[in-house]
Amino acid sequence: MPYSPEVLLQLLQRFIKHPNKIKQVHSLLITDGYLLRGLNTQPHSKWMRTLLYNTLIRAHLNAGQTCKTLFLFTHMLANQAPPNSHTFPSLIKAAASSLPSFGRPLHTQVVKRGVLFDPFIPTTFVVFYGEHGSLRDAYKMFEEISLLCIVAYNAMLHASGKNGSVESALLIFERMPDRDIVSWTTVINGFWSNGYFAEAIQFFKKMMAHENIGNGLVKPNEATYVCVLSSCANFAGRGSLDFGKQVHGYILRNEVFLTVFVGTSLIDFYGKMGCLPKAMNVFTQMVPTEVCSWNAMISSLASNGREKEALDMFENMKREGLHPNEVTFVAVLTACARGKFVETGLKVFQSMSLDFGVVPTMEHYGCVVDLLGRAGLLKEATDIVRSMPLQPDASVLGALLGACKIYGSTELGDEVGRRLLELNQRHCSQYVLLSNTNAGVERWDYAAALRKDMVDAGILKIPAYSSVYLA
Structure with a gap:
């Protein structure tokens, strides 16, 4: 006896984050004909098909199957299951990650179906257009949102910073009725990602002086620390070392858990400032360490004249069972070039693809040419x-x-x-x-x-x- 569509819907919702289970339920929906037009004559069948498709689309997006997500939408239209406001956010996210060319047809469908009234849909389009370099379109969508919330403002801040328009981001920030830590961090990230390191540091100082920070309503998060520490690491001006130390002190005083990303940013900061003992101290305090942390430490040693120690660290990393990635090999090859370890460097270069399945990029070839060139x-x-x-x-x-x-x-x-x-x-x-x-x-x-x-x-x-x- 076949399951009812209501039971299958409950199963989909229950196992929405379990890809194998979703495949099984999807198979039942196909064999029992609940997704197909004409095989179900009950009055609520069209509404139920829409609900089932929406859940399937969201489930496949959660599983990272973005192309399948968009393919399901074409089936949905073919079987006359009308999309609604819950259909499109998942589709827009899927298009953003795998098929950007699908974005404008989805925009057309949204207008055709009359669901732009839902603020979540234009907000998702703001993110989509911002990620794919269409700042003008992102701003148009932002202007069409009737009830602007902090999420929409933050999306537009990110789109502006992502596309190099930090001035626009500041103007939007100033007109926001409310701001959270995401708002502040997005502007700091916009400055940092566009190379305005001094401005990122100054904006962080402005944030820390704000009354919401003082009364605990807004607290810096992991992303905030990463952005400001990276700005300090790359800013060549006077005082960046002292300010980075102050940020580190604030992290310690507030008993902030040293996450992999914050710890890695501290290692990178101290390494670029030539403070190797402090970088190593942060590294040894991190539990657990990840590949990115080892990369930062190897790079710090390589760039401060400790090439042999960088290679020893690379060997320790492999003994720990961690798998080197592209960034690891750039750091190791840089150490070999600066230390003129030609034979070792060539062996490392050959082992990239043979032993670790890492395909050499332009940066790796540049390191090898530098290695051979420095040795004459x-x-x-x-x-x-x-x-x-x-x-x-x-x-x-x-x-x-x-x-x-x-x-x-x-x-x-x-x-x-x-x-x-x-x-x-x-x-x-x-x-x-x-x-x-x-x-x-x-x-x-x-x-x-x-x-x-x-x-x-x-x-x-x-x-x-x-x-x-x-x-």
């Missing part, structure tokens, strides 16, 4: 560049050109330099490096001609500066 093995470095399965970018060619300058290989340097200029004709660094390479072997006419090409192209040399900070 220009022929081997050139062979790597020529045999790459990828078209070498400016970082790879720049590493090879730098080695040519150090070892006086003018002919190869000219060839590489010209390829670099073809890739990025508006940046001064390639002109300057190529000119200096020729000046180093007293090819003054050629060096001067390159400088003249810079002037004729209107390219200005970026001035360098030094900063000394006494801790």
Whole structure:
């Protein structure tokens, strides 16, 4: 005897986070014909089909089966189960993660079905358009929301920051009637992700001075700490070390649990500031540690002249049973390049795909070229560049050109330099490096001609500066 649609619906809702169970219930729905038009003549059958499809769509989204989610929607329309306001949020999220081209047809369906009145749908579209670079469309959807809530405001803040419009984010933030920690953190994240590290730090200070922080209504969360610590780590200005230490002190005073992401941000911060003992102290306090924490510690050691210790840390990581990822190998290959451990570096590079299934990216090839170039093995470095399965970018060619300058290989340097200029004709660094390479072997006419090409192209040399900070 077949199950009733009501029973199957209850089973779907009960096992919505269990993909295998969902498949079984889905099979029953198909075999019993409850999803198909015409096989159920009861008055409530159309409404029930809509409910069943909605639940199936949400269940497959939860299982990460985004393409199946969108495929179910086409079946839903074919079987005349009318979508409602509960259908579209899951579909928009599925399109955002796998098929962005599906977004506008979904928008058309939303308008056609007359369900834009539900604020959750335009808010979800704000997120969708923001994630895929359509800030103008995100703002249009935001303006169509009749009853703006804090969730919609936060979505628009994120869309603005994601697309580089931090000024818009600030304007929206100022007009918000209420703000929560997500609002503050989203603006800080917008500054940080667009390279405005000083502004991110200042906005965090503004947040900490706000009355809601003082009375405990708003508290910094994990994302807040990660953004401000990352801003301190990347800000070259005076006082970033002291302020990062203050943030760390606040975390300790408020007995904030040292999560993997906060701990990793602290390791990265102290590593970039050259405070290796503090970075190691944070690392040893973290329980448990994850791959990202080991990556940050290996990178900190590699960038502070402790290349051998970085490689030892890599071996310890493998003994702990952790699986290295792309970032791990960038850190390890950087350590090998700076320590001139050529043989070790080449073995690590070969083991990436053979032992760990990690496909080398452009950054890994750049590290290997740098490794060989620093050791004076220009022929081997050139062979790597020529045999790459990828078209070498400016970082790879720049590493090879730098080695040519150090070892006086003018002919190869000219060839590489010209390829670099073809890739990025508006940046001064390639002109300057190529000119200096020729000046180093007293090819003054050629060096001067390159400088003249810079002037004729209107390219200005970026001035360098030094900063000394006494801790």
